[in-house]
Amino acid sequence: MGTAEAWTDLTAVVRDVEALEGALGLLEWDQQTMMPRRGAAGRGAQIAALAKVLHERVTQPKVGDLLGALEGQALDEVQAAGVRNLRRSYARATRVSPTLVGKIAEAQSDAFNAWLTAKQDSDFPTFAPKLEKLLDLVRERAAVIDPAAHPYDTLLDEFDPGTTMADLRVTFARLQKGLGELLSAVRDHAELPVYDHPFDAAGQRGLHREVLTAMGFDFDAGRLDDAEHPFSLGLHPDDVRITTHMYPTDLLSSLSGSIHEGGHALYEQGLPVHLRGTTVAKPASFGLHESQSRFWENYIGRSRPFCEWLGGRIAARFPDAPADADLLYRSANRIHPGMIRIKADEVTYNLHIIVRFELEVMLFDGKLTVRDLPEAWNARYQEYLGVTPKNDAEGVLQDVHWSSGAIGYFPSYTLGNLYAASFGKVLETEMPDLWERVGKGDLLPIREWLRTNVHQKGTMKLAPALVKDVVGEQDLVENLLAYLWGRHGALYGVKRPV
Ligand SMILES: [Zn+2]
Structure with a gap:
């Protein structure tokens, strides 16, 4: 595959990703400004579903193949920046297993709910174990993204x-x-x-x-x-x-x-x-x-x-x-x-x-x-x-x-x-x-x-x-x-x- 073709295919993926990010942003904006109170559960499901589609687009193997095709090719300034950005986001998104992503999401939700109550009651000890668990998972995620880095x-x-x-x-x-x-x-x-x-x-x-x-x-x-x-x-x-x-x-x-x-x-x-x-x-x-x-x-x-x-x-x-x-x-x-x-x-x-x-x-x-x-x-x-x-x-x-x-x-x-x-x-x-x-x-x-x-x-x-x-x-x-x-x-x- 030629450089021009691989780049064109890659920009098509990025356009999709940018459009999905905008749509997700709009759901979140609406949630914090206009959404009626009882809309929360429905909105949570909508956001989760769209976030899943977005994650699939970002991590699809095609992105890895296209980045591979562009490796070592002569690129202009914009292409070089684009490839650098995508290598980074692709690596971050694909190295973390869906199981770990799921565990982190669950721990985040637990920690956030515990924090709400703990802050209200000024009760750090009830929040501490949830935070410990979340930090362990965050540490684990950092280790799989880049085992060599702090x-x-x-x-x-x-x-x-x-x-x-x-x-x-x-x-x-x-x-x-x-x-x-x-x-x-x-x-x-x-x-x-x-x-x-x-x-x-x-x-x-x-x-x-x-x-x-x-x-x-x-x-x-x-x-x-x-x-x-x-x-x-x-x-x-x-x-x-x-x-x-x-x-x-x-x-x-x-x-x-x-x-x-x-x-x-x-x-x-x-x-x-x-x-x-x-x-x-x-x-x-x-x-x-x-x-x-x-x-x-x-x-x-x-x-x-x-x-x-x-x-x-x-x-x-x-x-x-x-x-x-x-x-x-x-x-x-x-x-x-x-x-x-x-x-x-x-x-x-x-x-x-x-x-x-x-x-x-x-x-x-x-x-x-x-x-x-x-x-x-x-x-x-x-x-x-x-x-x-x-x-x-x-x-x-x-x-x-x-x-x-x-x-x-x-x-x-x-x-x-x-x-x-x-x-x-x-x-x-x-x-x-x-x-x-x-x-x-x-x-x-x-x-x-x-x-x-x-x-x-x-x-x-x-x-x-x-x-x-x-x-x-x-x-x-x-x-x-x-x-x-x-x-x-x-x-x-x-x-x-x-
Ligand atoms: Zn600011």
């Missing part, structure tokens, strides 16, 4: 290919030290104000749509709806769904949720649609995805010029609401070490992630048992954040990730913050009037910059290489710390120690 590297590879545990150990240790210095510098300073005012949901929604439109979100290729927990989902670059949650008296929290998901959505809308069918029209990693959301949410959305523009938009829509830019800016940048990751400010957020990363690695290195997790968790919270959870519900049980077997996922959040700060630094040099534009709500050039440098690249390269193309040999940790000190040091009136 299991944690295999798990990381699922979310952030190209990033290793060894990289993260070094990066996170430096970051933890630097963030600790910032946190102790601001700790004794007066707290910044809270922006607290009642807003009706319809009014907030109008503001969210206006901000998303300014960012360049295309409402002809996407939707904004309500959900309990904000999320975004790309079914296709021309159909990207965002959801948000309106808090009646906390406009900044609602809005930052929409801006965050909007950043994810711009990435999905900006993918190279002409490369559908090659696997290249996909986001390069979870960390890179998160860099897009954090870039908009924090770097742009909590900046002083953005708050000036926002103040004007609030004043125009809600004449009775406080709309002073200084108040908005100070409230949007409060540092407040707390127990809960999803409520954390942008400084302490990374410390929440570092705690989880260190504990995950210890679990997979055999240096920590599941039973000892709560104690190790609480000790790290005290050491890194200066707070101790009063129970396991607000401690080790707070996140859903481990109960679903998602180990190696948390680092993506901090990778996103690291990438975002460096993107910002480069953008500031390349666009000298950046902040002037932001102050006027002229945000489209920012989207264009991200589109050219990140979105349109799809999976041509692994995320770390793509980031290097944009930022060069810069020190990502130093850039993030310098950005955080620059903004928060000024707000709190503290200087970075030299």
